[in-house]
Amino acid sequence: LCAVASVLFLFVFGLETDTKLLSGHFVSGCVVGTAGAVVAFILCDLVAVAFANTVTGDPLNFTSRQSQFLGVIGAATSAGVTVRVLSRRRKLDSPEATTILAAAAVDGVLTVVFLAVVLAVATISNPGVALAGVTGGAIAGKAAWLWLIVLAVALVASREIGSLLRVFKDRSTIALMAVGMAFVVAGLFGRAGLATVVGAYVV
DSSP states (O other): OHHHHHHHHHHHHHHTOOHHHHHHHHHHHHHHHHHHHHHHHHHHHHHHHHHHHHHHSOOOOTTOHHHHHHHHHHHOOOHHHHHHHHHHTTOTTSHHHHHHHHHHHHHHHHHHHHHHHHHHHHHHHOGGGHHHHHHHHHHHHHHHHHHHHHHHHHHHSHHHHHHHHHTTOOHHHHHHHHHHHHHHHHHHHHHTTSOHHHHHHHO
16 A cells, blocks of 8 residues: 555646656756765765674674675665655645656666666675676666656657547546556566656656
C-alpha cells in the first residue's frame, strides 16, 4: 500500500510540475544531485572509518568494502520524502523544488553507478563474488540508459502521448490509462534498480 501510494503521489506531483521550469533548472539539478551524491558517499565512508573500530572492533580504511557500502547507502535519497516535505511547506511549484526533484532523479542514477563500482572493487578483491560485480555493472548501465531514454521520450513525445490518451474521450478512462502508464514505467525503473517513484514522476 505504501509503494502504491508513493507512486501515485509522485505521479500527481509530476502532473503539476511546470516543464519549462524543470528544463530551466535541470542543469542546476544535475550539479546539485552529483555534488550531493559524491559528498554523501565520501562523508558516510569516512564515518565508517572513524567509528568502525569502536563499534565492531574491526578497523576499516576508506577503500574497505564495508565503508564503501555505507557510502552507497548514504548517497541514496528518497524523492518521496523530499516531495512530502515540500508539499507540507507549500513549495512544490517553486524553482527550489524543481531543482531538488531534478537532483533526486540524478542522484538515483548515480547511486546505482556507485553500487556497481563498489561491487566491481569487491570482485577484484574477492573472486568468489565475480557474478555480483558483473550484475552490478549491468544494472548500472541499464539504469542509466533507461532513465535517459524515458526522460527523452517524456519530454519529446509528451504532446503525442496526451493526444493518444484523449482518443479514449471518457475522462475516467483517460485517468486510468495515465495512472496505468505511471505504474508500468515505475515498475520498469524498479526492475532496473532505480527508485520507482522517479519513474512515476517522469510519466
